[in-house]
Amino acid sequence: xxKLTRWLVKASLIYLVLALCAGIGMAxxxxxxxxxxxxxxxxxxxxxxxxxxIFGVAWWMFPKYTQAQPRGPVRxxxxxxxxxxxxxxxxxxxxxxxxxMPAALFGWxxxxxxxxxxxxxxxxxxxxxxxxxxx
Amino acid sequence: MPRLSVYFTRMALxxxxxxxxxxxxxxxxxxxxxxxxxxxxxxxxxEMTLAGGLVQLAVGVAFWILPRFSGAAPRGxxxxxxxxxxxxxxxxxxxxxxxLFTAPWLALAGRVMEAAGLAAFALGNWKRVKPMF
Numbered sequence: 001x002x003k004l005t006r007w008l009v010k011a012s013l014i015y016l017v018l019a020l021c022a023g024i025g026m027a028x029x030x031x032x033x034x035x036x037x038x039x040x041x042x043x044x045x046x047x048x049x050x051x052x053x054i055f056g057v058a059w060w061m062f063p064k065y066t067q068a069q070p071r072g073p074v075r076x077x078x079x080x081x082x083x084x085x086x087x088x089x090x091x092x093x094x095x096x097x098x099x100x101m102p103a104a105l106f107g108w109x110x111x112x113x114x115x116x117x118x119x120x121x122x123x124x125x126x127x128x129x130x131x132x133x134x135x
Numbered sequence: 136m137p138r139l140s141v142y143f144t145r146m147a148l149x150x151x152x153x154x155x156x157x158x159x160x161x162x163x164x165x166x167x168x169x170x171x172x173x174x175x176x177x178x179x180x181x182e183m184t185l186a187g188g189l190v191q192l193a194v195g196v197a198f199w200i201l202p203r204f205s206g207a208a209p210r211g212x213x214x215x216x217x218x219x220x221x222x223x224x225x226x227x228x229x230x231x232x233x234x235l236f237t238a239p240w241l242a243l244a245g246r247v248m249e250a251a252g253l254a255a256f257a258l259g260n261w262k263r264v265k266p267m268f
Contacts (some may be wrong), residue, residue: 046184054192063136098166110166114159116157121155125148132144134136 001060008056011085015048016094018092023088036099038060040092043096045084049116055124072127087116136199139216143195146224154180175237180233186249187227194219194256201263213260222252 001009022041025031065072090113098106136144149204157180164173198216210216231243232238 114162118159
């Protein structure tokens, strides 16, 4: 299993646990702050857990790019990993904060989170695209 | 990777690229309001992420790695799986147009095509879910 896959899969498992903790927080009666966490909860599951798990396994199992460079541009894969985790962490912090007490700084942090996550997604797509090919 | 899996996977990646872009736009709009109309794109983000991206990627990889039969047709009757590719993507396309043009009947048609496509895939690959030895 390549190093990037191990990091993606382990990070995905951490996000799964965090998502389930957020779910517990949302279920606490009278916890108004956590009740606003639904979009974060959903994205911890779909982006933090599912997307990272899928791309981690795809990075490992998809057909080789070339014999010399079996997984293609590795830096692009690491860029995707770093951008996704930085973007999702920013979102997990500032989306509930912005919902609770809107402020320009929090809003711009969400814009930064959006940009980082978008770039992460594109990095994964671009790195896997040439590896989807017939043997 | 068989040709059909290549098509499924590339359609999935293309859908995900659009879905990530829509998601980024929606989140940025939540932080700094660009336009209230951007919220109307949320169903597209959900549709293209789940049906277009994740389901299609799972189906494409399943077609590739499920156990094969010995003989001339190792992946069974592939026509059903090809039908699944066409129906699923036609359904996603219809669902997307339904949101853009506010056409509920098109959303219904899209859902029917998606369900029919996935049923065709399940039918075509049912017997491949078997022990390896």
